[in-house]
Amino acid sequence: MIDKRLMKLLKEGKKYIFANVFLQWICLLCNLLAMYGIAMVLSGLKLGISGGYLPLFAFMVFSGAMVIRYFCMRLSHKMAFLSSREVKKTLRKQIYEKLLRQGPGYAENVKQAEILQTAIEGVDQLEVYYGSYLPQFFYAMLAPVTLFLVLLFIDVKAAIILLVFVPLIPVSIIFVQRWAKKMLSKYWNQYTDMGDSFLDNLRGLTTLKVYEADERQNLRMNEQAEAFRIATMRVLIMQLNSISIMDLVAYAGAAFGIIAAIIDLKNGTVSLSGCIFILLISVDFFLPMRQLGSYFHTAMNGMAASDKIFSFLETPEKKNGTISQLHHKSIHADHLSFSYGDRKVLDDLCFTIPEHGFVGIAGVSGSGKSTLASILTMRHTAYEGTVLADDIDLRNIHHDTWSETVTYVQTGSYLFKGTVKENLLYADDTADDEKMWEVLEEAAVADDLRAREGLNTMIEEQASNFSMGQRQRIAIARALLKDSDIYIFDEATSGIDMESEQMILETIGRLKGKKTIIFISHRLANLKKTDFILVLENGRIAEQGTHADLLKNNGVYASMYNQQIALENYGKEADDETLTNESDV
Numbered sequence: 001m002i003d004k005r006l007m008k009l010l011k012e013g014k015k016y017i018f019a020n021v022f023l024q025w026i027c028l029l030c031n032l033l034a035m036y037g038i039a040m041v042l043s044g045l046k047l048g049i050s051g052g053y054l055p056l057f058a059f060m061v062f063s064g065a066m067v068i069r070y071f072c073m074r075l076s077h078k079m080a081f082l083s084s085r086e087v088k089k090t091l092r093k094q095i096y097e098k099l100l101r102q103g104p105g106y107a108e109n110v111k112q113a114e115i116l117q118t119a120i121e122g123v124d125q126l127e128v129y130y131g132s133y134l135p136q137f138f139y140a141m142l143a144p145v146t147l148f149l150v151l152l153f154i155d156v157k158a159a160i161i162l163l164v165f166v167p168l169i170p171v172s173i174i175f176v177q178r179w180a181k182k183m184l185s186k187y188w189n190q191y192t193d194m195g196d197s198f199l200d201n202l203r204g205l206t207t208l209k210v211y212e213a214d215e216r217q218n219l220r221m222n223e224q225a226e227a228f229r230i231a232t233m234r235v236l237i238m239q240l241n242s243i244s245i246m247d248l249v250a251y252a253g254a255a256f257g258i259i260a261a262i263i264d265l266k267n268g269t270v271s272l273s274g275c276i277f278i279l280l281i282s283v284d285f286f287l288p289m290r291q292l293g294s295y296f297h298t299a300m301n302g303m304a305a306s307d308k309i310f311s312f313l314e315t316p317e318k319k320n321g322t323i324s325q326l327h328h329k330s331i332h333a334d335h336l337s338f339s340y341g342d343r344k345v346l347d348d349l350c351f352t353i354p355e356h357g358f359v360g361i362a363g364v365s366g367s368g369k370s371t372l373a374s375i376l377t378m379r380h381t382a383y384e385g386t387v388l389a390d391d392i393d394l395r396n397i398h399h400d401t402w403s404e405t406v407t408y409v410q411t412g413s414y415l416f417k418g419t420v421k422e423n424l425l426y427a428d429d430t431a432d433d434e435k436m437w438e439v440l441e442e443a444a445v446a447d448d449l450r451a452r453e454g455l456n457t458m459i460e461e462q463a464s465n466f467s468m469g470q471r472q473r474i475a476i477a478r479a480l481l482k483d484s485d486i487y488i489f490d491e492a493t494s495g496i497d498m499e500s501e502q503m504i505l506e507t508i509g510r511l512k513g514k515k516t517i518i519f520i521s522h523r524l525a526n527l528k529k530t531d532f533i534l535v536l537e538n539g540r541i542a543e544q545g546t547h548a549d550l551l552k553n554n555g556v557y558a559s560m561y562n563q564q565i566a567l568e569n570y571g572k573e574a575d576d577e578t579l580t581n582e583s584d585v
């Protein structure tokens with residue numbers, strides 16, 4: 001009933017839990033005092049001794065007890081909040097640090113939506129565990145024993161009967177625990193799966209609308225939501241049934257205790273005020289345990305969420321490298337292979353990219369270019385063979401050092417909602433306006449921004465208020481501001497207008513000789529200026545050399561290039577034909 005791993009997280013929080021239990025115990029004593037006051041007055045009335053100071057005294061005891069109880073109750077709620085706050089903070093910190101430790105390759109082990117739900121809602125679910133369930137667990141044991149000890153002075157038989165019934169409640173909790181655990185684990189899996197597809201559909205909503213597939217996807221999500229609703233209802237039914245059983249035990253126990261007290265009153269072994277007192281407090285024997293039972297179900301939900309949290313926190317970590325100083329920024333790959341599951345997509349690559357080299361990577365779609373880029377940016381770490389930077393194995397280099405050294409620019413780079421300035425500052429938070437204008441000028445987007453609100457121009461969500469070409473040029477400016485030693489451009493000019501493409505190519509060209517550049521492009525004409533080109537075919541290096549050499553070789557590269565030229569010429573011929581036809585008319 002107590003999760004050891006969750007208990008371990010309680011460091012500072014322990015004192016709040018004990019304070020909470022203590023305060024609840026004081027509340028119980030106040031309650032006893034108040035009930036005793038009532039019992040005295042009621043029995044006094046029955047016995048005809050209603051006059052004198054007794055009612056006034058009883059009233060004062062009652063109100064005094066109630067006032068103290070009120071303040072203790074408030075304080076205990078505060079303690080509940082403080083104990084859960086500590087743990088929630090610790091857990092979120094651990095999740096965040098775990099993600100950071102995984103470095104750029106964090107996505108290899110975890111789905112984004114899942115981590116989002118776990119870190120936010122999963123952790124919140126633990127609030128009941130620490131704030132209510134755990135203190136209640138201790139209090140539920142302390143309260144019946146206290147009541148038993150008090151009742152021993154009034155009616156031993158009733159005290160024993162009441163105490164005997166109490167453990168039946170935790171027994172019923174343990175009985176449903178295993179069943180509940182399985183059900184809740186299923187419930188949480190369905191919940192995170194639903195979150196995953198919801199996030200996916202939300203991101204792709206425009207695409208769904210374009211293909212008029214939103215209706216279909218809506219139906220699919222409805223099915224998922226229905227399955228989740230059924231799982232939720234099952235959980236609720238289980239919880240309600242379990243609470244009903246606990247209620248039955250509690251009220252039956254209280255009834256037996258009261259019956260015993262009435263029999264004892266008849267036999268004259270207990271006073272009238274004692275019997276009324278037992279009548280008033282008999283339910284208190286069971287209430288803490290019953291309350292524990294209902295907290296238990298909500299806490300179980302938190303525990304099921306915590307299983308997910310711990311399984312994430314316990315996923316084996318690849319060791320982060322310790323080297324944080326790189327001098328020579330050449331890259332050397334030796335027998336580099338990589339597979340997605342069983343599918344090998346890079347096969348035994350050996351190549352060297354010299355410092356300040358300008359290297360092109362070509363190959364048909366799916367030949368493994370972006371996968372190679374993701375290995376070089378540490379986003380994929382489970383490769384075979386070695387990659388050396390400055391003759392140091394990439395695995396031994398610290399994530400942060402490598403992130404500072406390499407900048408990756410891909411198609412449709414992400415711009416955050418906020419001003420242009422805020423977006424640029426991600427690359428270098430010490431940059432001043434002058435430096436920012438310099439890179440915007442370099443990336444040929446300064447004039448566009450001057451015509452708007454300069455550095456304070458707002459970028460809407462998904463940069464919807466900028467054209468594709470402008471977005472990419474801002475992204476290039478941001479990359480330039482980082483001023484890293486190695487740049488990887490992965491189809492950085494694809495899908496944008498010719499003019500922007502030309503501007504970006506010129507910007508990249510200006511980096512030649514100053515930075516190490518890896519330039520991935522399907523448009524082979526863009527690779528003409530590179531020092532040499534690696535041509536990938538089915539994950540292997542089919543050939544390498546300069547643009548001119550490769551054309552001479554008449555291999556894969558030459559045939560791809562000739563196809564592209566033929567396609568461009570076909571476009572031109574089609575245009576010429578249209579023009580001729582128009583002039584004929």
Ligand SMILES: Nc1ncnc2c1ncn2[C@@H]1O[C@H](COP(=O)(O)OP(=O)(O)OP(=O)(O)O)[C@@H](O)[C@H]1O
Pocket residue numbers: 340345363364365366367368369370371372522
């Ligand atoms: N996350 C992934 N999981 C499984 N397979 C993947 C994953 N990413 C890529 N692949 C597969 O690996 C192969 C290489 O993909 P990659 O993205 O590296 O190709 P590419 O050369 O960059 O293609 P393109 O020119 O279209 O961008 C492809 O067959 C692709 O389907």
Ligand SMILES: [Mg+2]
Pocket residue numbers: 369370371490491
């Ligand atoms: Mg690619």
